[in-house]
Structure formats: structure tokens, C-alpha cells
Amino acid sequence: MSVAPSAVDLCRALVQCPSVTPQDGGSLSVLEAALKQAGFATHRVIFSEPGTPDIDNLYARIGSGAPFLVFAGHTDVVPVGEAAKWRFDPFAAEVAEGAVWGRGVADMKGAVAAFAAAACAFVAQHGTQKGSIGFLITGDEEGPAVNGTAKLLRWAYDRGQRFDHCILGEPTNPQALGDMIKIGRRGSLNGTLVAHGRQGHVGYPARANNPIPHLLRLLNGLIAAPLDQGTAHFEPSNLEIVSVDVGNPAWNVIPAEARARFNIRFNDSWTPETLQAELRAKLEAAGQGADYTLSFEPCNALAFLTEPDSFTDVVAGVVERKTGRKPVLSTSGGTSDARFIRAYCPVVEFGLVGATMHMVDERAAVADIEALTEIYAAILEAYFGY
Structure with a gap:
């Protein structure tokens, strides 16, 4: 019988792989080896699409029956920024002051290691007589998210894989382990607004x-009134102007156009189509004859909600029992690959504390990684009735 890996050791091995999107850096091989040793059947699948980098993905399963609980996550990480500003080499996975330090520890190699260690230990103890356990791991969550989870899910579905529930290991907790479980996410829509004028001399306006x-008048029309007041499980939708650009190097020239870019995190009051129509109506009212164009980027991030049910109760109950905190069921934050998973099965998100994710000196407490492993293990036991 194989020995389950240590979550902390596996986390450090994963962090030592420089898997900045779209590079894998050997991280999937590290995880695959641990799962294979525990008896999981594994598949490495590379997806491609013109204009985007090829991405390596990992699918694994043990057991053949239902229910089928799948863990999902990513091993790709964001760039380190200025490495000289880090306390330790960002890919050394140093252990200091009770924490593992390095890029991707919190987001989300610590959680990947924790649920892999928990699943391996569970299989060694209980086998798979009561169902199946799987893994959906991508290298494209921090990048375009085109050749990752969305395609891996379709690949698995086309081969007869049917998931009953999913846990995604994103760093959901703001301050302490047990703070928050994500049961949905807001949608995300990117837009560009261009106001057109006529170039000329400032002395002859x-x-x-x-x-x-x-442009200023149009932008004010977009933000003057709130888009909505929020819904039962969602905060109000939020439009943020992220850039205003003219590109005019001269002091004595009136420019020909000015442009702004904005992002909206929207709740389940909207679809991308109804939201776009609302924005166009706002601009029409504020335009006062202005000549402008409004365009939107393709949207693959829709608002969604996993309605709280018995599965949510199992996860929340284990988290509360293990941490002493009653987790908030939240839809806050950015997007995640849960937006793709929700089309195949109910999904909730629970992982480490995210306070340092994407920052210099990203880190996670060793105690938290070990506690998260215990939480995942207890969820497996409760889910399969042990």
C-alpha cells in the first residue's frame, strides 16, 4: 500500500516548479507522480487554439462508480514581478516563520497539494467502494483561460465522465482559514468607449x-447611477473605469479622439447582452450629440450561483467543525474556473487564505496547509459516508 504524500512537501515541490503561465515548469508531472502512486489513472491533455499558447492539463480519476467528487485547480502562477524584492527566491519554497514562501503557494499550489494529499490518504484507508474521486488541473487559469479547464471539462464529458460535485481550491479566505466559502461568482465584462472629435490647434478651438x-460626459453617464441594488446572494454590480487615454504628446494640439476602458463585475441580474444594452441606453441619454463608439471584449465569465444544498452543508459543516469558524457563503471577488465547472456539476470553492496572493512574498502558513488537508479529508469522509 502506497504512503500518502505530505501536503507541505508536495506543496514545496510544486512551488519549486516555475510554472508562470503558460509554462508548466514540471508541476503537473510532480502532481501526476503522486496521484499515480496512490492508484489514480491519469491523463495529460494538451489543448491548442490559434492566437493562444498551448496548455498542458491533467485529468485523474480513481474508482468507477457514483457519486463522483472531483477536485479542481490550477498549477500555473502569475509572474513574480521584481524577484530582488522578495525575501526569498520566489521558486525556492523556503520554510520560515511557520510559512512556506513562494509564488503560487496561496494561489493555489498549497490547496492542490492539500487535496491531493487528502485524497491519496483517503484512498489508502478506504478504497473506492463507495464512489469515485477525480482531479481537473489546468495550467491556464491565470492566463487566457482558453485551453484549460473549459476544454478539459468537455474532453472528460465526451469520454463519458459525469461529475456529481466539485470543490475548487481557490484561496477563498480573506483573513483566516474558515472565513469564507464561495458559492458563486460575479460575471466580468470589459468594454472600450471611444469619443471622436476633430484635431486642431488649441488657439483656434x-x-x-x-x-x-x-468622453468625460459619457463616462459620467455610465457611473452616475448604480446599475442595480444587488440580489439575495450578490453585491451590487460595479463598473470601474480602468484607463483614460488620449496619447497626445503636444500642448498645442486638440486631439482627434479619446478613449477609456472599463470593467464591470456584474451580478445575476444581468447577462452580458442585457448589460450591454443598458450601457448603450445610458450613453444615449448622456451623449448630447457626441460622436462615440462602444465595443466589448468577448465574455466567458457569467454570473452564477450554486444554490446552497446538502453538499454545501457538508462542506460548510466540516469547515466550521475543523476551524471553529462559521464560513460566510459568498459570491465576492474576481472570476475563477468555477464559471466553467458549474455547467457540469454543482461547485463550491474553498482553499487557503488569500491575503498575499499575487503579491511579493506570497506565502501560506504551514499550519494552514496541514489544516486544509484535514478539512478536505473530512469532507471526503462525510461525502462518502464514513
Whole structure:
């Protein structure tokens, strides 16, 4: 009988793989080896699409019956920024002051290691007589998210894989382990607004048409009134202007156009189509004859909710019992691959504390990684009736 890996050791081995999107850096091989040793059947699948990098993904399963609980996550990480500003080499996975330090520890190699260690230990103790356990691991969550989880899910579905529930190991906790479980996510829509004018000399403004005042008026029309008041499980939708650009190096030239970019995190009051229509109506009311164009990026991030049910109760109950904290069921934060998983089965998210994710000196407490492993193990026992 194989010995289950230590979550902390496995986490450190994963962090030592420089898997900045789209590079794998050997991380999937580290995880695959641990799962194979525990008896999981594994598959490495590379997906491609023009204009995007090829991405390596890992699918694993043990057992053949239902229910089928799958763990999902990613091993790719964001760039380190200025490595010289880190206390330790960002890919050394140093252990200091009771924490593992390195890029991707919190988001989310610590959770990947924790649920892999928990699943391996569970299989060694209980086998798979009562169902199946699987893994959906991508290297494209921090990147375009085109050749990762969305395609891996379709690949598995086309081969007859049917998931009953999923736990995604994103760092959901704001301050302490047990703070929060994500049961949904807001949608995300990106837009570009361009106000058109006529270039001319600043000393002869009547011969020109300055687009900047038009743009300011249009932007004010977008943000003057809230989009909504929120819903039962979601905060109000939020529009943030992220850039205003003219690109004019001269002091004595009125520019020909001015542009702004914005992002909206929207709740389940909206679809991308109804939201776009609302924004166009707001601009029409604020435009006062302004010449402008509005365009949107393709949207693959829709608002969704996993309605609380017995599965949610199992996860929340274990978290509360193990941490002493009653977790908030939340839909806050950014997007995640749960937006793809929800089309195949109910999904909740629970992982480590995210306070340092994407930051210099990203880290996670050793005690938290070990406690998260115990939580995942207890969820497996409760889910399969042990």
C-alpha cells in the first residue's frame, strides 16, 4: 500500500516548479507522480487554439462508480514581478516563520497539494467502494483561460465522465482559514468607449472638436447611477473605469479622439447582452450629440450561483467543525474556473487564505496547509459516508 504524500512537501515541490503561465515548469508531472502512486489513472491533455499558447492539463480519476467528487485547480502562477524584492527566491519554497514562501503557494499550489494529499490518504484507508474521486488541473487559469479547464471539462464529458460535485481550491479566505466559502461568482465584462472629435490647434478651438469633454460626459453617464441594488446572494454590480487615454504628446494640439476602458463585475441580474444594452441606453441619454463608439471584449465569465444544498452543508459543516469558524457563503471577488465547472456539476470553492496572493512574498502558513488537508479529508469522509 502506497504512503500518502505530505501536503507541505508536495506543496514545496510544486512551488519549486516555475510554472508562470503558460509554462508548466514540471508541476503537473510532480502532481501526476503522486496521484499515480496512490492508484489514480491519469491523463495529460494538451489543448491548442490559434492566437493562444498551448496548455498542458491533467485529468485523474480513481474508482468507477457514483457519486463522483472531483477536485479542481490550477498549477500555473502569475509572474513574480521584481524577484530582488522578495525575501526569498520566489521558486525556492523556503520554510520560515511557520510559512512556506513562494509564488503560487496561496494561489493555489498549497490547496492542490492539500487535496491531493487528502485524497491519496483517503484512498489508502478506504478504497473506492463507495464512489469515485477525480482531479481537473489546468495550467491556464491565470492566463487566457482558453485551453484549460473549459476544454478539459468537455474532453472528460465526451469520454463519458459525469461529475456529481466539485470543490475548487481557490484561496477563498480573506483573513483566516474558515472565513469564507464561495458559492458563486460575479460575471466580468470589459468594454472600450471611444469619443471622436476633430484635431486642431488649441488657439483656434472653433476649427476643432475636442473629444475629451465628450468622453468625460459619457463616462459620467455610465457611473452616475448604480446599475442595480444587488440580489439575495450578490453585491451590487460595479463598473470601474480602468484607463483614460488620449496619447497626445503636444500642448498645442486638440486631439482627434479619446478613449477609456472599463470593467464591470456584474451580478445575476444581468447577462452580458442585457448589460450591454443598458450601457448603450445610458450613453444615449448622456451623449448630447457626441460622436462615440462602444465595443466589448468577448465574455466567458457569467454570473452564477450554486444554490446552497446538502453538499454545501457538508462542506460548510466540516469547515466550521475543523476551524471553529462559521464560513460566510459568498459570491465576492474576481472570476475563477468555477464559471466553467458549474455547467457540469454543482461547485463550491474553498482553499487557503488569500491575503498575499499575487503579491511579493506570497506565502501560506504551514499550519494552514496541514489544516486544509484535514478539512478536505473530512469532507471526503462525510461525502462518502464514513
